[in-house]
Amino acid sequence: MSELLARIGDKWSLLVVSYLGEHSMRFNELRRGIGNISQKMLTSTLRNLERDGFVSRTVTPSRPPQVEYALTELGRDLLVPVNRLALWTVENMEQINAARAAYDEREGV
Template sequence: MEVTAPAPCRPSACLKVSQVLSRIGDKWSVLVIMRLRERSCRFSELKREVDGISQRMLTLTLRNLERDGLVSRTVTPSIPPRVDYELTALGHSLAEPVQALGAWAFQNMAQIEAAQAHYDGGERRP
């Protein structure tokens, strides 16, 4: 598959793209998307499985992903009500490139850490 470079974008279009990338590229969104890639989850499961996320941040992340059409929320009437979250078709289409980016980071972590140590050691380029 051949990938072509995108045409230069108008300032308003670039701003919109930047906003979308900012949202889907944040730490918590990526982790939630990767978790939901496997199967739907209840809120409490996500909270338990996304290490370090607070209840408030998980709520905000899920709301934003739902607003962007990446996650759907299903409420099942029961006591207490059961709420399940799952990726939409759009969310699944995003999970693949996010997974590839994560794999790249994992494969290159040693080089990145070495570069950081070199930089932090004061051996910066002029």
């Protein structure tokens, strides 16, 4: 259980699931949307999410082949708590920032 929670709880997996929640995407479109993720990290994250059943990969035979990624039904189920977590973060950001500032002041950071 801890291995799976670590996988779906890492920032790249959460971002990939969030972006694919909007619609299916090709690799470069997904990479541009996320921004600061390396090609290697995105490839690794997509493979892990595909292995766990959250993402599907569809190859369209063309020159060059087109590969599209989409959430599976299980991935769409995961999107519900991911979106809730994102909403919670936005709703509590002011409080979190205040707590950080108080801690930094107290600790002389």
